Amino acid sequence: MPYTADTPVPPPTAEELRARVPGWGADLDHADRPAWPKERFAPGVSGAHWEYPDEQQPREGRERSIEHLQLPPVFGTAQPLHGVSGAIRRFAYDRFSEGRAAHWLLLVAGDRVESTGAHLRSLLTLRPDNPVTETGVLSELHRHPIASRRGRVDVRHQLLDPVLVAGPWVLAGGVVWMLGRRLLRR
Amino acid sequence: MTYRGPYKVRVEEKDKPRIEHPNDAVIRVTLAAICGSDLHLYHGMMPDTRIGHTFGHEFIGIVDEIGSSVEGLKVGDRVMVPFNIYCGSCWFCARGLYSNCHNVNPNATAIGGIYGYSHSTGGYDGGQAEFVRVPFADVGPMVIPEWLSDEDALLLTDAFSTGYFGAQLGDIVEGDTVVVLGAGPVGLAAARSASLMGAGRVISIDQLDYRLEKAASFAYAETRNYTHYDDIVVEMKKTTGGLGADVVIDAVGAEADGNLVQHVTSAKLKLQGGSPVALNWAIDGVRKGGTISVMGAYGPLFSAVKFGDAMNKGLTLRMNQAPVKRQWPRLLEHIRAGYLKPSDMITHRVPLEHIAEGYHMFSSKLDGCIKTVVVPGS
């Protein structure tokens, strides 16, 4: 026990381990470990043949963290900012550093605004969001839903998942219905 | 595939990605995988995940198009692509910190570039698709050696390399007792790798018996199902004669279970950057002076971590997104020597058209699911 200097539960011997586990100890020597040391100055081994990369174009309007002193040379161009969620996100980027909770909370708010808008807009298209196919719940049918969950504790809060997905819609529907009734009664 | 809001994804026709930079390549994806990290996006936990975003940072494929400055690849090459997007030449890349590149992610300085992982990692569409844009084609991708199977190569693009990296951050010395929290793909790989580095005992902890069985067969680990113990930290102490483990690896991350309040406030209500249950178990279960390696991913918001215990115990905490490509040469040697078979953890293969069901199955851990491979165009 740790109340004396000896290690309380001595490990099996190297011979035993080598016999039981293929490759046991192959990387015993730290020099054989590719991520050791974690930081290792070695410019030129990466395959880069530039000191500073060419700058991707066009660069105008791309949002960036104010902790960046310039727009990095390369960036993703998927899903550019748009609409109300875009304005919220741009404000988060322009105003708050990554060190501020407001930065991230605004980005999360932007996410919720965008997904709500996208769902509503999709109802007006030929391909409205389909909660059955998009949540993949049909996989339950042939993936042993009951046996897979037997005896598991995480099942308790899996019950919350449908509530989280459908809840806001039910709630919003209820509010609209109540408001509607009130307006009609006037 | 595209994201449609929390818990919802669908397959959509999109424009084929273009060369946007002289060192870009466009890759036709032949295999992709769903990762535990994708679940954080899928559950809406990662800030700035935009509608229409294509996920997927684990993929291999065939080079379809190359930019004017690409020297190392040609059209038709069969390549594996690390999940990190990185330039190879910035201050961080020059020091081997490929996962912390400063030249690829305008949206955050704290995070490097990752394929298909929201705008917080740079806003790049990912590889759970037919085609994907791969920046810095001379830096990230590697031609897959003739002898390596597609599925083994796929597992090296993240999960296996990450677990191997995680074990290295544990600074394991001969005879160490290593506890690995989480027996998903990353945890299985970390547990398997701990033995390569000379661990005396490897103990894998999870709540899912079928994954623990895999930990025993794949990683030769002892196992504990934490739901069978009143307090898993006490068990970690008992099994080490009161000492605690020399090294604990967190391969769980933001959606950790085991404490309903922590899980619900973070994974469901998004009030925390991530549920720190596993991390707190690591802090309390490791021995004084021991090392914790964090591979589990957490969001950028704060989490209720027990920092006081970590300080009082004199712990070393090490962590990072894995710089994947640094691991490859050595891992390829181990695979070739017959020590490792990463693809043994694959349990499901689904066509891209059925990816929504793949996500649901993996997220709800149905049907013995450990690793799901996505096959485009099948």
Ligand SMILES: NC(=O)c1ccc[n+]([C@@H]2O[C@H](COP(=O)([O-])OP(=O)(O)OC[C@H]3O[C@@H](n4cnc5c(N)ncnc54)[C@H](O)[C@@H]3O)[C@@H](O)[C@H]2O)c1
């Ligand atoms: N650092 C990196 O570069 C990197 C790369 C890939 C993945 N990750 C992260 O690693 C983590 C694991 O990824 P994965 O693909 O293996 O995911 P996964 O979801 O398949 O596995 C997580 C496992 O943890 C178990 N678990 C939940 N709560 C637990 C607890 N309190 N104690 C012990 N086990 C618990 C779950 O039952 C599950 O088996 C994720 O957070 C992922 O984002 C990090």
Ligand SMILES: [Zn+2]
């Ligand atoms: Zn991953």
Ligand SMILES: [Zn+2]
């Ligand atoms: Zn870089």
